[in-house]
Amino acid sequence: MSNALKDMVKEVALEARELNKSFGGLTATDNLSIEVARGEIHAVIGPNGAGKTTFVNVLSGLLKPDSGEILFAGRDVTLLSAAARVRQGLARSFQITSIFRDFTTLENVMLSVQAGQGHSFRFWAPTARDKSLREPAVDLLERVGLGDRVDVTAGNLAHGEQRQLEIAISLATNPSFLLLDEPMAGMGPEESQGMIDFLKVLKGSYTMLLVEHDMDAVFALADRITVLVYGKAIATGTPDEIRNDAAVRAAYLGEEAV
Numbered sequence: 001m002s003n004a005l006k007d008m009v010k011e012v013a014l015e016a017r018e019l020n021k022s023f024g025g026l027t028a029t030d031n032l033s034i035e036v037a038r039g040e041i042h043a044v045i046g047p048n049g050a051g052k053t054t055f056v057n058v059l060s061g062l063l064k065p066d067s068g069e070i071l072f073a074g075r076d077v078t079l080l081s082a083a084a085r086v087r088q089g090l091a092r093s094f095q096i097t098s099i100f101r102d103f104t105t106l107e108n109v110m111l112s113v114q115a116g117q118g119h120s121f122r123f124w125a126p127t128a129r130d131k132s133l134r135e136p137a138v139d140l141l142e143r144v145g146l147g148d149r150v151d152v153t154a155g156n157l158a159h160g161e162q163r164q165l166e167i168a169i170s171l172a173t174n175p176s177f178l179l180l181d182e183p184m185a186g187m188g189p190e191e192s193q194g195m196i197d198f199l200k201v202l203k204g205s206y207t208m209l210l211v212e213h214d215m216d217a218v219f220a221l222a223d224r225i226t227v228l229v230y231g232k233a234i235a236t237g238t239p240d241e242i243r244n245d246a247a248v249r250a251a252y253l254g255e256e257a258v
Contacts, residue, residue, distance in 0.1 A: 012071075013038040013177055013207040014059070014090075019068035021051075021058055021231075028054040029065065030231035036177075036209055041199070043210045043218045046228035047251070052211045055228070056181045059209070060092040061085045072177070086115075091175035093166050093183060101155030105146055105165050108154050109137035112172035137172065144168045144198065160191030164198065177207045184214045196220050219243070227251065 014036040021029035028051040036042040044052055057063040059070060061082035070078045077085055082092075100108050110133045141147050144164045149157065154165060163183055170178060183199070184192045196217050199208070203221070212218050218225060219239045226236040229251045235242060242248050 010037040012036070013073065014209070015069075015071040016055075016059065017069040017071070019055070019058060019070070020066045021054055021063060022066055028231050029058060032068075032228075032231060032233055034226055034233065034236070036207060037223075038207050039204055040223040041203055041208045041210055041221050043212060043222035043225045044228060045212065045215075045218055045225060049230070050228040051231035052228055053181060054231075056092065056179050056209070056211055060090065060179055086173050086175070089174070089176040090179065091170040091173050091177070092179040093163075093170050093181060099154045099162060099165055099169065101153070103154055104151050105141060105154055105157065105168075106134070106137055106150040108165060109140055109168050109172050110134060112169040113137050113140075115173065140168045140171055141165075143171070145194075158191075159186050160188075160194060163187070163191075163195060167198075175206065178202075178209070180208055180210045180212075182211060182213065184212060184217050192217060 012035050016032060016034045019029050019032045020027070030051075032051075032055065034042070034044075044055065046052055054063065058065050061077075061080055061084070065078065068078070069076060072085070072088055072090055075088070077088060077090070080088070100111070103111070113133050113136050138147070138150060141150055144167055146161060146164055146168065149161060154162065157165060167178075167180075167183070180199075184195055187195065192214055199210075199221055202208070210218070210221060222239055224236060225239060225242045226233050227242060227248050228234070234251060235245050235248050237245065
């Protein structure tokens with residue numbers, strides 16, 4: 001089968017159609033359309049102010065678009081709340097780490113497992129001993145490399161470990177699609193490489209849309225890349241295509257990135 005034909009038959013996991021979002025006179029998302037194929041890592045890059053986080057907020061349901069549509073697994077989710085999208089299988093990590101800092105790593109993930117099972121917040125002593133919550137939480141912490149940190153207060157974890165915990169919290173909702181907003185933010189080179197290695201392990205098991213400033217991470221992980229400038233997509237392609245696109249070099253990457 002030719003590559004072109006393979007591309008035609010790829011299942012689309014998430015599709016944004018002509019999304020627009022403005023704040024007063026500022027257009028943050030400008031007629032933006034993106035398709036993310038099932039099983040791929042699709043990176044979204046762009047300079048500061050390009051509208052990347054606004055785009056992720058619209059996809060996750062934290063913001064409503066002014067116009068346009070969002071299809072997830074073929075269903076129109078444009079008007080669904082963020083919580084409803086999580087129940088559909090769309091999970092999101094944040095640019096700024098979002099954890100319960102005074103709870104242990106295990107308690108953080110158990111709460112997310114509980115939410116994924118459709119229960120409201122009821123974290124009291126009997127629940128804390130509930131095997132149906134504890135066992136999957138421990139398994140997830142092992143999976144993200146925090147198996148020996150289950151009893152550590154989350155606020156005492158190293159920054160990179162907190163990012164790993166946040167992804168474990170996202171995975172606890174049993175998603176099929178991960179929206180990752182700057183997972184390497186604030187990390188040093190060693191921590192960043194650890195996160196790259198971890199996301200490579202997840203690759204194929206989950207579809208991912210990755211917003212990231214770290215170009216080494218983007219080019220190491222992404223199957224395809226979309227470049228945003230002032231809320232518009234100026235290019236979409238493979239890492240090699242993006243690296244060699246003159247318009248992208250001029251707008252964002254810089255000649256030294258070639």
